[in-house]
Amino acid sequence: MLQDLKDHASVASRLELLGGPVKDGYHGITALVTGASKGLGRAYAVELARRGARVILLARSESDLRELAAHIREQHGGPDAEVIVADLAAADGPERILRELRDRGLTVDLLLNNAGMGSAGPFLGRPLQPQLGSVALNVGGLLALTHAIGAELVARGSGGIVNVSSTAAFQPMPYQASYAATKAFVLSFTEALAEELRGTGVHVMAAHPGPIATGFFDGTSATIHSVADAPATVAARTLDDYARRRAVSYPGRPVMRALNRAMTWTARLLPRRTVTRVTGAMNRRQGMHEVVDLA
Numbered sequence: 001m002l003q004d005l006k007d008h009a010s011v012a013s014r015l016e017l018l019g020g021p022v023k024d025g026y027h028g029i030t031a032l033v034t035g036a037s038k039g040l041g042r043a044y045a046v047e048l049a050r051r052g053a054r055v056i057l058l059a060r061s062e063s064d065l066r067e068l069a070a071h072i073r074e075q076h077g078g079p080d081a082e083v084i085v086a087d088l089a090a091a092d093g094p095e096r097i098l099r100e101l102r103d104r105g106l107t108v109d110l111l112l113n114n115a116g117m118g119s120a121g122p123f124l125g126r127p128l129q130p131q132l133g134s135v136a137l138n139v140g141g142l143l144a145l146t147h148a149i150g151a152e153l154v155a156r157g158s159g160g161i162v163n164v165s166s167t168a169a170f171q172p173m174p175y176q177a178s179y180a181a182t183k184a185f186v187l188s189f190t191e192a193l194a195e196e197l198r199g200t201g202v203h204v205m206a207a208h209p210g211p212i213a214t215g216f217f218d219g220t221s222a223t224i225h226s227v228a229d230a231p232a233t234v235a236a237r238t239l240d241d242y243a244r245r246r247a248v249s250y251p252g253r254p255v256m257r258a259l260n261r262a263m264t265w266t267a268r269l270l271p272r273r274t275v276t277r278v279t280g281a282m283n284r285r286q287g288m289h290e291v292v293d294l295a
């Protein structure tokens, strides 16, 4: 907790307060942000641009991406933000994205695998297709981009990958069963890859935010927890942690970071059955067992 309070001011803010330019390794790099059209991905893109990075914005919603690119150009100047409109969950999505990067001569220094979706509600009572889509996006899309871009980074001996997981990764979550399982995959995969790439010059980090105030549950009756962090706070903190070469980030407000970290440790120490029951009870209290689609 004390450490969290000490860390409260971001690395960049403290450097700014000291009167010097922000030197946290983002200036002049090219960062590919998946899921940049809204929510946390949009906040990552804005924060990266603020720190001097050139951003490649990827999602399916073209108009939102173009609006964001214009906003970034207006606010931060510098090199234009690139827009790639693509469905990362489609069978040929990742290949098309990689071709697009090659055709435009874009070299990625930081891959920020942020795009993610997850359905809420009882597994058997909710449609299968969105859950399969969530696996394709959160797992398949992330793996494919990491495989191709990771190889290029290792060949150059620099750069990095940030995989956005979640505190949902640390325990089974009844009523968010398939979503939490995809995030457990991201956690395990990222830790293993970080070890494989140790010493290559390529830094790999997993980010585990708690609830964030985004439209993650839009279209359903599920709601984001009232203590949710603002996307901008989570984005800034993740980038600070990556700049410090942390292996793992629990981004958010200091109090939420401490709480989220403590909860993930509790989940690791208690019997798994107990953890699952408690999580199920908490999600029932949140009404997750009776989630429906909104008309």
Ligand SMILES: NC(=O)c1ccc[n+]([C@@H]2O[C@H](COP(=O)([O-])OP(=O)(O)OC[C@H]3O[C@@H](n4cnc5c(N)ncnc54)[C@H](OP(=O)(O)O)[C@@H]3O)[C@@H](O)[C@H]2O)c1
Pocket: 034, 035, 036, 037, 038, 039, 040, 041, 058, 059, 060, 061, 062, 064, 086, 087, 088, 089, 090, 114, 115, 116, 117, 118, 137, 164, 165, 166, 167, 208, 209, 210, 211, 212, 213, 214, 215, 216, 217, 224
């Ligand atoms: N919100 C939370 O409480 C929370 C907590 C912990 C972790 N997270 C994680 O944080 C990340 C961002 O979540 P968020 O809350 O910002 O969600 P969000 O507001 O729903 O945004 C999701 C982003 O992913 C993009 N996306 C969805 N399907 C896609 C596809 N098939 N291909 C390409 N892009 C796609 C969306 O853009 P288009 O629809 O335009 O494609 C959008 O930009 C996710 O990985 C999520 O699991 C969220």
